[in-house]
Amino acid sequence: MIESSRLSSPSRSLWRHQRDRLATGLIAAGGIGVVLAVMAIGAFLAFEVLPALVGGGLDVGRLRDSLTPMAWGTLKAALWAMVFAIPLALGAAMHSALFMSQRLRSRMKPTLEMMEALPGVVVGFIAGLVLAPWIERHLAGALALLFLLPSGVLLAAAGWRRLPVSARRHMSLSRAGLWLMPWLALLAYASFALAPMVEERLFGGDLRFWLDAELGLDYATRNALIVGLAMGFAIMPSVYALAEDALSGVPSRLGEGAHALGATRWQTLWRVVLPAAAPGIFAAVMIGAGRAVGETMIVLMASGNTALMSLNPFEGMRTMAAGIAVEMPEAVPGSEEYLLLMLAALLLFAFTFLVNTLAEVVRSRLRRRYRWLGGVP
16 A cells, blocks of 8 residues: 555656646736737737828828817826826825734725726616716815815824823724714814805805806816716726735835834835835826726716816716717728727827836836835835
8 A cells, every 4th residue: 555655656656746737828828828819919900000001091180189189188188087096096195005003904894805806887877867966066166175084084183192092092093984973074064064155255155156156167067077987986996905015025124223213103004115116106107097098887877978178177078988989889990080089099008008117117126125124015
């Protein structure tokens, strides 16, 4: 029995080695296949558009008039989405990784990550049919809330620092997300309760008319602000998950060494942890930006799909992805409209590809710079 087991062990080892090689080969083939598929998409778009563009098959004037508003709308929508998503996602990641208790973190992190599974069409539907009309009816309160919530968080932090030590123990930073909720709810109630009175005294009872008459800002029901809120909500979970993993991967000895030298938590966060986790945080932000640029249904349902070029956050826009989704089914293959949409798809593909490539290049350089730390994500 012993000899037979000894004889069978080399064959088992050989089988396991072959199985591992087969699995490695399949994984490598899958990765190569994905890369080739992406390159094939870019090559197909280029072969469809470039001959007509070089040969004069596209009118330059119409090309400029059609693509410029969509390019502007794409950047505008992505900018407002990042304005709302990045502070919330990075703030939540820093609090979850460095201040939250392990027990609470194990419950909150999966909950936030599950938000990423929510379909974009559902978010766009709610934003376009529920959020946009509600904000239009309560515009003064919604704008007041956007200013009061950040100010209220800073005020709560300043008040917490002035509390006695015994009170700080009961209101620890590890559970700040819990004891801040009643304070933020009070601020929200105050902003909407006092907004009609403030609107009556400062803006003559109609904030929309005042914005149009005094600042020249026209207000549309579905606008860039709505798109920013909805798309920021959609991309925030992915940015949070990647940034939180990067911050959690920083070696604990770095923070412990900074505390031993007399640094506060805030100094340790800004001068030690954030520089060490910079590669992962940068990658998280760029991935969020790439998704914001390519998002289709949220922009289509919450922006009004109007081809406008303005800095006004209360007006709609039209992005490249939304324009392709609306007009491509009706475009005749080979027509000028079809070639314009193909060119828009090629520009969108090239922009996303360049953004992701730039993110990877910068991330690699930052990784080499902080490699001496050890364990940097």
